[in-house]
Amino acid sequence: MSVINRENPPIVKLTNVSKVYGFINAVKDIDLTIEEGETVGLLGNNGAGKSTLLKIISLLITPTTGKIELFGKEVKEDQYLFKREIGTLLSHSFFYEDLTGRENLEFYLKMNRRTDDHVKVINNMVKQYGLKFFIDRPTHELSTGMAKKLELLRVTLPYLPKLLLLDEPFSGLDVENKQFIKNIITERKSNTTVIICSHDFNSISHICTKVYYLEKGRINIILEPSEFDYFLNKQN
Amino acid sequence: MSIITDIFQLAKKDILLEFRKRETLFSMGLFSFASVLIFSTLFNFIDISLEGKQAISAACLWFIITFMVMLGLTSVFSRELKKNSIYSLLSLPIKPQAIFLAKLFYLVVILSFIEIITLILAVVFLRITLQVNFLLLCLVLTIGTLDLCVAGCIVSFLTIYAKSKTLAIPILFFPLILPSVLIATQTTTNLVLFDDPMTVINNTLLLIFHAAIILTFVLLVTDELIGE
Numbered sequence: 001m002s003v004i005n006r007e008n009p010p011i012v013k014l015t016n017v018s019k020v021y022g023f024i025n026a027v028k029d030i031d032l033t034i035e036e037g038e039t040v041g042l043l044g045n046n047g048a049g050k051s052t053l054l055k056i057i058s059l060l061i062t063p064t065t066g067k068i069e070l071f072g073k074e075v076k077e078d079q080y081l082f083k084r085e086i087g088t089l090l091s092h093s094f095f096y097e098d099l100t101g102r103e104n105l106e107f108y109l110k111m112n113r114r115t116d117d118h119v120k121v122i123n124n125m126v127k128q129y130g131l132k133f134f135i136d137r138p139t140h141e142l143s144t145g146m147a148k149k150l151e152l153l154r155v156t157l158p159y160l161p162k163l164l165l166l167d168e169p170f171s172g173l174d175v176e177n178k179q180f181i182k183n184i185i186t187e188r189k190s191n192t193t194v195i196i197c198s199h200d201f202n203s204i205s206h207i208c209t210k211v212y213y214l215e216k217g218r219i220n221i222i223l224e225p226s227e228f229d230y231f232l233n234k235q236n
Numbered sequence: 237m238s239i240i241t242d243i244f245q246l247a248k249k250d251i252l253l254e255f256r257k258r259e260t261l262f263s264m265g266l267f268s269f270a271s272v273l274i275f276s277t278l279f280n281f282i283d284i285s286l287e288g289k290q291a292i293s294a295a296c297l298w299f300i301i302t303f304m305v306m307l308g309l310t311s312v313f314s315r316e317l318k319k320n321s322i323y324s325l326l327s328l329p330i331k332p333q334a335i336f337l338a339k340l341f342y343l344v345v346i347l348s349f350i351e352i353i354t355l356i357l358a359v360v361f362l363r364i365t366l367q368v369n370f371l372l373l374c375l376v377l378t379i380g381t382l383d384l385c386v387a388g389c390i391v392s393f394l395t396i397y398a399k400s401k402t403l404a405i406p407i408l409f410f411p412l413i414l415p416s417v418l419i420a421t422q423t424t425t426n427l428v429l430f431d432d433p434m435t436v437i438n439n440t441l442l443l444i445f446h447a448a449i450i451l452t453f454v455l456l457v458t459d460e461l462i463g464e
Contacts, residue, residue: 060323083329094324096249096315098256110245111328113238 009072011036011163011193012057017066019052026052028217039194041204044214050197051167057195058088058165071162085162087155089169093147097140101150104139108154121157145177152181160192167197182207201231242330246338251345253315260311261346264304268354271300276361287429293362294424300354302417305384308347309405312339312392322396332458340389347381364428372436373427379440380420383447387412390454393461416446
């Protein structure tokens with residue numbers, strides 16, 4: 001069963017979404033519409049509510065109030081059907097550190113059911129990205145950059161999901177690894193909607209088609225590409 | 237069939253991780269060996285008939301199994317919670333029930349592995365005789381263990397987000413398993429001493445009923461339990 005509505009509706013539509021943790025309003029009354037193919041940035045300082053919003057969109061947490069529509073359908077029951085079309089990369093690793101990179105990737109490929117030929121997909125990927133020396137090592141032995149590369153491949157193999165959600169994908173990476181991640185996002189973004197969380201406008205401004213600036217759980221500013229330079233100068 | 241594949245894949249990953257590190261298996265095995273040794277030493281110092289020893293041994297066996305389940309429970313979600321990555325499971329496009337049943341399957345597998353060793357130790361050191369109906373003894377042990385594992389997995393699910401698990405787990409676990417442990421102990425004693433198949437079958441049905449009730453309940457509310 002597919003959850004994708006074929007009449008080209010917004011990929012993500014949040015209506016009046018709030019999330020409360022105890023007495024803290026992590027996200028307040030968010031209304032957000034993201035169209036297919038957009039690369040959207042969620043910008044804000046620490047504690048602004050970016051990651052909470054990302055987890056709500058990826059259906060990892062349930063909002064306290066509000067309505068979520070993904071791929072044109074309201075998310076109520078059977079959330080697992082929507083998750084087939086979503087790839088989520090959070091700031092902490094999803095990998096089991098005592099399994100090797102290959103075992104982890106195989107596990108996620110099998111669970112996501114995106115391909116039947118796991119071995120071939122992983123071997124191709126190893127050749128393409130030169131991961132031969134890292135793929136068969138336990139993931140806790142990998143460097144931050146290498147682990148993040150593998151994490152990104154976890155959500156993008158063998159093809160990009162309909163909705164790709166990335167939380168601080170560039171943090172702790174060197175220039176080469178940053179470029180690797182940017183390439184994966186930009187090279188194939190035409191049919192995939194990408195949402196990137198970051199506190200650093202510089203790192204996402206080149207790849208985003210729209211940026212939402214969050215403050216204290218609310219969307220304060222919506223930036224279009226024409227306003228990026230102005231905002232960047234203002235920030236600096 | 238996809239839910240069965242999901243359960244198998246998830247459980248396989250947990251079993252592989254456990255056999256690679258062997259942390260839980262080691263602590264369960266060590267506890268089992270030490271307990272059998274302590275009870276066996278105790279039997280050498282008290283003047284008690286063979287029948288009495290066998291009756292106490294059956295109780296000891298269930299005491300050991302109960303605490304082995306407790307030790308196993310700590311590992312059920314430990315790998316996901318170690319790095320706050322319960323989200324790794326939640327992000328998968330699978331039914332939440334598959335997660336519960338996979339964790340249950342994992343717990344049953346590692347417990348069965350250690351239980352076989354415990355049974356051998358119990359026969360050697362505690363003199364539990366196997367001249368009784370061996371198949372019935374296996375049935376009682378299997379159903380009793382399954383019942384404890386179901387209850388244990390429910391407790392693990394309920395305490396996923398609990399801050400003080402060491403306090404929450406025993407408070408929830410012991411009241412839930414007390415009827416099962418009492419019935420299982422009584423059944424095993426009955427089997428060892430009197431070899432009365434009817435009582436054993438009736439009590440085993442009670443254990444199945446207990447497991448079925450709590451399993452049905454938990455499968456109905458898994459969505460709520462695993463969601464934040």
